[in-house]
Amino acid sequence: MRTVEVTDSLQDYLDGLVPKRDGVLARMEEEAHREGIPIVDPHEGQLLYVLVKIAGAKRILELGTATGYSGIWLLRGTEGGTLTTYEMDAERARRARASFAEAGFGQRALVLEENARDGLEKLEARFDACFIDLLNSFRSEEITRRVTELCLERLDPGGLLMADNALRQGEVVAPNNQQAKNVAFYNDFVSKHPRLESVVIPIRDGLSVARVK
Numbered sequence: 001m002r003t004v005e006v007t008d009s010l011q012d013y014l015d016g017l018v019p020k021r022d023g024v025l026a027r028m029e030e031e032a033h034r035e036g037i038p039i040v041d042p043h044e045g046q047l048l049y050v051l052v053k054i055a056g057a058k059r060i061l062e063l064g065t066a067t068g069y070s071g072i073w074l075l076r077g078t079e080g081g082t083l084t085t086y087e088m089d090a091e092r093a094r095r096a097r098a099s100f101a102e103a104g105f106g107q108r109a110l111v112l113e114e115n116a117r118d119g120l121e122k123l124e125a126r127f128d129a130c131f132i133d134l135l136n137s138f139r140s141e142e143i144t145r146r147v148t149e150l151c152l153e154r155l156d157p158g159g160l161l162m163a164d165n166a167l168r169q170g171e172v173v174a175p176n177n178q179q180a181k182n183v184a185f186y187n188d189f190v191s192k193h194p195r196l197e198s199v200v201i202p203i204r205d206g207l208s209v210a211r212v213k
């Protein structure tokens with residue numbers, strides 16, 4: 001059976017099931033909508049939260065902070081854990097730090113203001129879960145492969161490797177631009193990797209979820 005088509009009325013129904021957001025998340029959603037900041041939606045945020053909770057993950061790595069919206073969902077799922085997150089846009093990194101502090105995570109969120117690929121090459125910490133939210137931004141499949149390997153090397157068995165935009169608005173079927181090629185490469189790499197068992201969940205633009213064996 002095909003994935004059900006999400007009509008407007010079905011979307012309204014789903015919107016009615018997603019938990020109400022508190023003041024911080026509601027403000028961030030409103031700002032992202034107004035300013036065109038590309039963040040996950042609350043359905044995907046709730047999915048990230050639940051996945052982190054099920055995995056019992058405490059140490060989270062994120063590539064692509066933006067203003068910290070997904071980071072707050074991830075941190076809430078850790079129940080006392082920490083987030084290390086990369087954002088190379090200085091103004092977004094500043095806003096993310098302020099939002100983490102407002103959400104009560106000032107001491108538990110480390111926003112690293114640099115290119116994630118460069119940062120990961122020298123990062124020595126280990127993690128229980130990793131959320132990649134910048135597949136769209138890499139210049140090549142080779143960089144996509146390297147960054148994915150760097151994330152994987154830092155995850156222990158039982159860890160989660162997740163990536164947003166796994167469907168790339170459907171372009172992964174016949175990729176004709178570099179971003180779509182990166183995402184298609186990532187999906188193929190993860191689905192065939194001997195250390196991973198994975199699935200793509202067709203929520204929003206697609207969330208790839210893989211567990212380290």
Ligand SMILES: C[S@@+](CC[C@H](N)C(=O)[O-])C[C@H]1O[C@@H](n2cnc3c(N)ncnc32)[C@H](O)[C@@H]1O
Binds near residue numbers: 038069070089114115
């Ligand atoms: C899709 S947004 C992240 C959204 C965020 N995860 C959320 O849902 O709230 C991707 C972010 O990654 C940042 N970015 C892109 N390439 C990067 C890189 N190579 N290193 C660090 N940050 C990068 C962009 O500036 C952008 O803010």
